[in-house]
Each structure stands twice: as C-alpha cells, then as structure tokens.
C-alpha cells in the first residue's frame with residue numbers, strides 16, 4: 094500500500110524544543126521576575142485605610158499607614174520600586190494645582206513614611222499637576238483652556254524639588270511639556286540632588302486607556318476636554334523617537350512608554366534605538382480589561398496577566414509599572 098503522503102520529513106523540527114517543561118525552560122529567551130515589577134499605587138489623604146476603586150477591581154486607594162505596610166510588602170516580595178499617585182481631597186484642588194508644591198502635602202508625607210519603613214524600596218513620584226487641579230489638566234491653563242508649556246514647566250520644577258527633598262529616589266514627569274526634563278535636571282543639580290533620578294514619561298500617548306486612573310485619583314469628573322494638545326497622537330511612532338531623544342539629551346536617566354500593550358512596537362523601537370532603560374506602563378485601562386473579562390470567565394485572568402507582563406520583557410522593557418505588581422509578585426515568589 095502506498096502512503097498518500099510524500100516521504101519527505103523535515104530535518105528541522107522546532108517542536109522538539111517545545112516537547113516538555115525542562116527544555117522549554119532551558120530555551121526560554123525571556124523571563125519575568127519580581128525585580129521587573131514597579132508597584133503602581135494610589136494613595137489618598139483621608140483617614141480611611143483602603144477605599145475601593147470602582148473601575149479597577151481589587152485596587153484600593155491607601156492611606157499613609159496602609160501605604161507603609163505595602164512598602165514593607167514590596168520589600169518582602171523583592172519588588173524593587175513603587176510608583177505613587179495621589180488622590181487629593183477636592184477641597185485642596187484649585188485652578189493652579191498649587192497643593193502639588195506643599196512640602197507637607199500627601200506625597201511628601203507618604204515618601205517619608207515609606208522610606209522610613211522600607212528604605213531598600215525605590216520611590217518613584219509622578220510629576221504633573223492633574224491630581225491637584227480643579228480642571229484635571231496636567232498644567233496651568235489659559236482662558237481658552239490651553240495648557241501653557243513654560244509656565245507649567247516652572248511649577249513642575251518646584252514640584253520635583255519638593256519630592257526630591259522629601260526623599261523620592263526618582264521623579265517621573267508625566268505631563269509631556271517640552272523642555273521640562275532639562276529644567277528639572279538643572280534645578281535638581283543646583284539644589285544638590287545630584288543622585289535623584291529622572292524617569293521621563295517620554296512617549297506618552299493621548300489614550301482612552303487612562304479612564305479608570307482618572308477615576309482612581311478623582312480627576313475624571315473634573316477633566317474638561319482632552320489632553321491631545323500635549324500627549325502624543327496614537328497614530329505616530331517616529332515622533333516617539335524624537336521625544337525620547339530630546340528627553341535623553343536633557344538628562345533623563347530612564348524613559349517610559351505609555352500605555353503598554355497597545356504600544357509594544359514603541360517599546361521595541363525605543364529600547365533598540367537608544368539602549369537606555371525603557372520602562373513600560375501597563376495602565377489602568379489595561380488592568381481593567383483583564384479584570385473585567387476574567388470576572389466574566391471569558392479569559393483566565395492569571396494566565397493573561399502573566400502573558401502580558403512577559404510580553405513587555407520580550408519587547409525590550411527593563412521594567413513594568415503595573416497595578417498587578419503585588420499579585421503577580423506573590424505568584425512569582427511562590
């Protein structure tokens with residue numbers, strides 16, 4: 094009987110290296126560990142210990158003492174750093190966001206308390222005015238609602254100095270004003286904070302994926318209009334390289350691409366072109382999508398979470414800011 098199939102067997106069978114766990118593990122090109130994770134944490138200035146965020150299941154706004162506990166936990170999970178984001182009481186918000194410059198405000202308090210409790214964990218602070226402004230924009234606006242570049246930069250410089258003075262290890266401008274990295278670097282040097290690092294949100298897109306975050310920090314209802322005159326157009330890729338080049342020239346130590354998964358192509362281009370530590374931000378909407386589909390039983394949440402986190406490594410990210418850090422850190426430590 095003649096076989097219906099031609100007798101031509103492949104000499105190369107890539108499936109040989111997939112046949113069982115040990116060989117898959119040995120030939121794995123990338124690996125995810127707790128030290129790749131940056132814990133994205135929302136803190137609030139009220140008394141209540143933990144306040145749930147509706148659009149982000151299992152995420153809570155923490156008060157200062159809960160944040161301290163979380164910092165100790167990060168240390169025990171070998172998570173190297175925490176990125177903190179403030180929810181500010183609306184009574185402390187105004188047009189200019191001047192609460193951002195208060196040396197006794199929420200963020201300086203949290204930094205000091207965390208550094209006290211867990212000095213080995215890096216603290217990364219967002220530099221931008223949106224948690225503090227009544228209109229929800231990242232900077233100062235003119236009578237037409239246009240965000241003013243240079244005036245905003247001057248405020249951001251002061252905000253970064255307040256954070257550095259409180260003990261922040263890394264300041265992370267997320268506002269997308271032109272020239273602010275250089276201005277902040279100069280001011281940090283002049284104030285003696287030569288070792289304070291700058292993680293620039295260099296390629297930050299005007300994205301619909303930030304929705305739940307604005308809910309988490311309480312700027313959602315406040316925000317008038319959108320952020321398209323300062324954040325990048327999602328259609329653009331070359332422009333991200335110009336943004337990154339500019340921030341590196343101005344003194345950024347690390348750069349960020351944000352959002353994460355829809356912009357993996359940008360993570361790859363940036364990390365390959367500049368060979369600078371490139372951080373990806375898995376933003377609130379990415380977290381919410383995975384949580385929502387998983388809650389309905391439509392996807393395996395743990396598996397998809399781990400797969401997305403590993404994808405950032407594959408794309409060339411040095412680290413990942415994520416709301417999953419605590420949970421993923423627990424799984425990875427098991």
Ligand code: PBG
Nearest residue numbers: 221223267302303306376377378
């Ligand atoms: C604002 C800022 C935003 C995020 C971090 N810093 C939102 C925005 O630009 O409107 C988003 C984080 C997230 O969605 O998880 N400066």
